[in-house]
Structures are given as structure tokens and as C-alpha cells.
Amino acid sequence: MRLVFECVECGGHYLPPEGMVYPDGPASPVWCSSCQAAKQAAGEQEDPLLARVALAAARAALARRATEPTEPAAGRGDVRPSRPPLSRRARSGPGGVRGRLG
Numbered sequence: 001m002r003l004v005f006e007c008v009e010c011g012g013h014y015l016p017p018e019g020m021v022y023p024d025g026p027a028s029p030v031w032c033s034s035c036q037a038a039k040q041a042a043g044e045q046e047d048p049l050l051a052r053v054a055l056a057a058a059r060a061a062l063a064r065r066a067t068e069p070t071e072p073a074a075g076r077g078d079v080r081p082s083r084p085p086l087s088r089r090a091r092s093g094p095g096g097v098r099g100r101l102g
């Protein structure tokens with residue numbers, strides 16, 4: 001399960017790799033990849049306290065999701081495709097009930 005973070009710079013939600021490492025370096029828990037790149041280009045470092053808080057918040061959100069009773073993936077395979085009702089077409093046809101009555 002991967003952690004979802006909220007970028008403190010642009011407010012967007014992002015999903016860093018599981019190991020918190022991008023192919024080109026460590027992922028930041030406070031900035032999305034594009035904001036992190038911009039910050040690094042500007043020579044700014046992430047606030048270590050903010051990073052710890054963001055990491056804890058993401059872990060708490062993950063734990064909350066894990067304990068939720070609803071599992072959308074489970075049971076979906078058991079649902080059989082329902083057939084369209086056959087009677088609807090017969091009733092609306094030219095030789096239907098209404099025509100016989102009129």
C-alpha cells in the first residue's frame with residue numbers, strides 16, 4: 001500500500017513510490033514531484049518537522065483506509081451480468097396488449 005500525500009506547495013495530492021524514492025532521488029513527503037523539483041532547483045530544503053508531520057498524517061490516512069469495512073474489490077467477481085428483461089420488448093411490440101384492447 002502506498003501513502004498519499006498532499007503537497008503543501010500546490011495543494012495537490014500525490015502518490016510517491018512505496019520506498020519514498022524516485023528514480024532520480026528521494027521523494028519528499030511535503031512536496032509533489034514537480035514542486036520538489038522546483039524547490040530543489042531554487043535550492044530550498046523541506047522542513048524536517050513538516051516532513052515528519054506529513055509522513056505521520058499519510059500513515060494515519062493509510063491505516064484508516066485499511067480498517068474501513070468496505071472493500072470494493074471483494075465480491076465484485078461474484079456478480080453475474082443481469083439479462084435484459086425479455087418481456088419489455090414483447091409488450092411494446094406492434095401486437096402488444098394495448099393494440100388488442102384498442
Ligand SMILES: [Zn+2]
Nearest residue numbers: 007010032035
Ligand atoms: Zn505540488
